[in-house]
Amino acid sequence: MSTGRGTLMSDELTLLEKAALLSGASVWESRAVPRLGIRSMTLADGPHGIRKQVGSSDHLGINASTPATCFPTAATVANSWDVDLAHQVGAALGAEAVDLGVDVVLGPGLNIKRSPLCGRNFEYFSEDPYLSGTLAAGYVSGIQSQGVSACPKHFAVNSQELRRMASDSVIDERTLREIYLTAFEIVVRDAQPKALMSAYNKVNGTYAHENAHLLQDVLRTEWGFDGVVVSDWGGSNDAVAAVRAGGTLEMPSPGLDSARQLVAAVEQGRLTEAELDARVAEMISLVARIDPSRDATVDTDAHHALARRAAEASQVLLKNDHGTLPLAAGTRVAVIGDFAQTPRYQGAGSSVVNPTRLTTTLDALAASSLEVVRHAQGFVRTGGADPSLLAEALTAAAAADVALVYLGLDETSESEGNDRTHLRLADNQVALLAALRGVATRVVVVLSAGSVVEMPWLGDTDALVHGYLGGQAGAEATVNVLTGAVNPSGRLAETYPVRLEDTASHAYYPGRHETAEYREGIYVGYRHTVTAAVPTLFPFGFGLGYTTFAYADLVVDAHGATFTVTNTGAVAGAEVTQMYVGRHAPSGVHRAARELKGFRKVHLEPGETATLTIPFDRYTFRHFAVAHDAWQVEAGEFSVQVGPNVEDLPLAAVLEVAGEEVADRPAGLASYDAAAVTAVPDAEFSALLGRELVARAPRGPLDVNAPLRALHGARSPLARLAAWVLARLIGRSMRRGKPDLNLLFLYNMPLRAMAKMTNGTVTTEMVDSMVTVVNGRFFRGVGGLVAGYVRGRRSTRRLSAELARPVPVPAPSAAR
Numbered sequence: 001m002s003t004g005r006g007t008l009m010s011d012e013l014t015l016l017e018k019a020a021l022l023s024g025a026s027v028w029e030s031r032a033v034p035r036l037g038i039r040s041m042t043l044a045d046g047p048h049g050i051r052k053q054v055g056s057s058d059h060l061g062i063n064a065s066t067p068a069t070c071f072p073t074a075a076t077v078a079n080s081w082d083v084d085l086a087h088q089v090g091a092a093l094g095a096e097a098v099d100l101g102v103d104v105v106l107g108p109g110l111n112i113k114r115s116p117l118c119g120r121n122f123e124y125f126s127e128d129p130y131l132s133g134t135l136a137a138g139y140v141s142g143i144q145s146q147g148v149s150a151c152p153k154h155f156a157v158n159s160q161e162l163r164r165m166a167s168d169s170v171i172d173e174r175t176l177r178e179i180y181l182t183a184f185e186i187v188v189r190d191a192q193p194k195a196l197m198s199a200y201n202k203v204n205g206t207y208a209h210e211n212a213h214l215l216q217d218v219l220r221t222e223w224g225f226d227g228v229v230v231s232d233w234g235g236s237n238d239a240v241a242a243v244r245a246g247g248t249l250e251m252p253s254p255g256l257d258s259a260r261q262l263v264a265a266v267e268q269g270r271l272t273e274a275e276l277d278a279r280v281a282e283m284i285s286l287v288a289r290i291d292p293s294r295d296a297t298v299d300t301d302a303h304h305a306l307a308r309r310a311a312e313a314s315q316v317l318l319k320n321d322h323g324t325l326p327l328a329a330g331t332r333v334a335v336i337g338d339f340a341q342t343p344r345y346q347g348a349g350s351s352v353v354n355p356t357r358l359t360t361t362l363d364a365l366a367a368s369s370l371e372v373v374r375h376a377q378g379f380v381r382t383g384g385a386d387p388s389l390l391a392e393a394l395t396a397a398a399a400a401d402v403a404l405v406y407l408g409l410d411e412t413s414e415s416e417g418n419d420r421t422h423l424r425l426a427d428n429q430v431a432l433l434a435a436l437r438g439v440a441t442r443v444v445v446v447l448s449a450g451s452v453v454e455m456p457w458l459g460d461t462d463a464l465v466h467g468y469l470g471g472q473a474g475a476e477a478t479v480n481v482l483t484g485a486v487n488p489s490g491r492l493a494e495t496y497p498v499r500l501e502d503t504a505s506h507a508y509y510p511g512r513h514e515t516a517e518y519r520e521g522i523y524v525g526y527r528h529t530v531t532a533a534v535p536t537l538f539p540f541g542f543g544l545g546y547t548t549f550a551y552a553d554l555v556v557d558a559h560g561a562t563f564t565v566t567n568t569g570a571v572a573g574a575e576v577t578q579m580y581v582g583r584h585a586p587s588g589v590h591r592a593a594r595e596l597k598g599f600r601k602v603h604l605e606p607g608e609t610a611t612l613t614i615p616f617d618r619y620t621f622r623h624f625a626v627a628h629d630a631w632q633v634e635a636g637e638f639s640v641q642v643g644p645n646v647e648d649l650p651l652a653a654v655l656e657v658a659g660e661e662v663a664d665r666p667a668g669l670a671s672y673d674a675a676a677v678t679a680v681p682d683a684e685f686s687a688l689l690g691r692e693l694v695a696r697a698p699r700g701p702l703d704v705n706a707p708l709r710a711l712h713g714a715r716s717p718l719a720r721l722a723a724w725v726l727a728r729l730i731g732r733s734m735r736r737g738k739p740d741l742n743l744l745f746l747y748n749m750p751l752r753a754m755a756k757m758t759n760g761t762v763t764t765e766m767v768d769s770m771v772t773v774v775n776g777r778f779f780r781g782v783g784g785l786v787a788g789y790v791r792g793r794r795s796t797r798r799l800s801a802e803l804a805r806p807v808p809v810p811a812p813s814a815a816r
């Protein structure tokens with residue numbers, strides 16, 4: 001790096017300085033080595049707005065942060081299928097990061113939506129790796145265009161919140177590569193993030209932050225990633241194993257505990273200095289790649305307008321009977337529903353942004369061409385019947401031409417740290433809608449939810465606009481769709497099943513004990529529904545608009561698919577053209593019937609035709625051949641289909657592809673061959689994995705990796721009491737409609753994380769003693785705790801003094 005003295009080499013640092021550089025100095029800062037010009041970097045969430053805390057710091061979005069633009073969440077922007085837009089949002093995030101003094105933006109999140117139940121789906125893009133990776137690359141290139149670093153997360157196979165820090169994702173190599181890693185591969189290859197965040201969970205028995213297969217073999221060697229791997233907050237386990245495996249920076253701050261362990265490991269020969277140097281070089285290079293003197297002026301009005309445009313492009317019109325929408329100017333509307341007054345525009349947790357301003361639906365309608373005749377709350381957000389609210393809503397609806405009904409999921413349903421248990425809207429909202437049906441001339445539902453809901457009530461509405469979680473200007477965007485000022489062009493980035501039970505992972509999700517078994521294999525989302533012919537409520541890629549499009553003239557050659565699309569309606573609009581590829585000839589491996597391999601969004605005036613080409617790329621025809629530990633293209637015929645969603649593909653062609661002969665299918669995978677994966681027997685999953693299933697550990701003494709929720713089964717009555725109190729408090733916060741994220745985090749947090757998050761107050765040695773206490777050996781444990789505390793303090797004092805001691809600065813050298 002350029003330090004004013006030429007390029008800095010890691011041999012200019014002392015062993016302790018190197019070790020210390022690999023863990024955080026505080027919740028949001030890395031360590032500095034001032035004598036060598038290595039400055040401390042500031043990291044901050046997050047995915048859809050900058051959460052820069054100036055007062056008390058926390059990684060759960062609890063304490064206040066400086067105002068910043070709250071863009072729509074990733075689940076929302078994913079519906080735009082617009083990579084340019086993703087780039088623009090990313091660039092705005094980057095500019096705000098610069099303005100707020102943030103060096104590394106902790107996002108975007110691009111984990112695959114394995115199940116619609118994941119509590120963090122609102123923060124992720126899609127069930128499909130190609131769409132997720134492409135949009136995430138747009139964000140990353142946008143963020144990094146401002147001179148700061150993005151930090152895509154959480155690498156990898158982090159698709160449930162239950163036991164999120166204490167869960168082992170058990171997954172076969174092919175599914176890992178094709179579904180869960182491909183999105184990250186696209187982001188790394190296309191956008192070269194300078195940093196990447198590892199996941200909390202284990203992957204096939206090894207924590208993600210110390211998983212050499214993920215971090216070395218795949219990320220660095222195969223994809224050429226040369227940046228910093230940051231642990232998720234408190235997600236590191238063994239500091240030495242992490243450094244050896246390719247994990248660079250432990251966050252937030254284990255004090256000097258990890259540095260001490262790294263120094264000892266080098267001195268004892270358990271870690272080579274070369275391994276340490278490799279990580280140190282990554283840190284130094286990250287500092288060098290971020291210009292500290294960068295500057296940005298943020299125009300908050302312009303960013304609010306961008307947030308609105310992003311939300312407009314992401315609204316999905318799911319139903320529009322009898323041309324109910326758009327509503328003509330002057331239409332008399334009754335606005336019903338709690339979400340019209342108090343919008344849900346983002347999810348809960350570390351991604352929470354303190355918006356620069358917030359438009360409510362009532363504000364947006366007041367500024368529109370519609371006439372609001374009444375407003376009624378309609379229901380209590382947290383559930384329960386309220387006859388007077390219902391009566392008021394019915395009166396309001398009867399007085400208007402159209403009832404605009406704002407329904408949605410409440411705050412407890414979409415939160416980091418907590419998975420959903422069902423996909424239903426609250427009963428009181430469904431009952432309200434049914435009652436309105438009887439009195440309203442026309443009903444339009446506007447839905448606020450960052451994820452999938454079941455809709456047995458769909459027949460009770462004439463039109464349905466899904467606004468997802470639209471950010472601070474989301475309400476304006478929806479009103480613009482209602483009036484037709486914007487022609488909706490959002491398309492679903494996830495499948496809407498008729499019932500939760502129709503999802504492939506239903507029987508396995510979430511993993512409730514030590515393991516989360518990904519038994520459904522590659523059949524995630526539409527890959528399952530189209531292959532196993534499962535009917536859907538709305539297919540992947542679906543969305544309506546106020547115009548229509550016709551597809552024609554498909555020509556497929558070795559480079560891609562070329563076709564025309566024409567706007568056959570009366571108004572201008574945008575169409576998301578989608579290309580799916582499947583095997584036409586018999587295959588030597590089991591496959592999904594078709595997979596998304598490209599898309600293009602195009603804006604067309606009425607009557608206008610565009611000729612589009614969607615090129616093939618390295619991802620189009622490949623599959624991961626486990627036996628060869630390599631990607632292969634199977635020789636033979638593939639079908640290439642183009643159209644508006646995965647279940648409606650009017651154009652199709654067959655292409656002969658050159659490649660390798662793939663031998664007979666492996667035996668013993670009948671469920672996978674038939675895509676009948678909702679109840680895969682042990683023997684078949686084991687055959688898919690290529691190894692025996694790990695039996696559930698017999699209940700025994702707890703260890704450092706047991707989450708606090710496991711204290712319910714601890715030998716120590718005190719520990720059991722603590723778990724009971726924790727569970728009670730969490731239950732109470734849920735009933736109040738405001739999940740206590742701190743407690744939820746603790747409940748799923750392993751004991752070891754205490755040594756990673758307390759800035760050295762609790763050391764690893766002390767955690768070992770706590771484990772002794774919870775396992776029933778109270779006095780021995782407490783003795784260890786006290787001794788550990790004293791030793792920890794003493795050692796921290798000694799190491800701090802050593803770090804502060806002046807080291808002679810080497811002479812400048814021209815060679816460096």
Ligand code: BGC
Binds near residue numbers: 060153
């Ligand atoms: C979340 C990350 C986030 C980090 C810092 C963790 O709990 O999983 O996504 O970036 O906290 O706030």
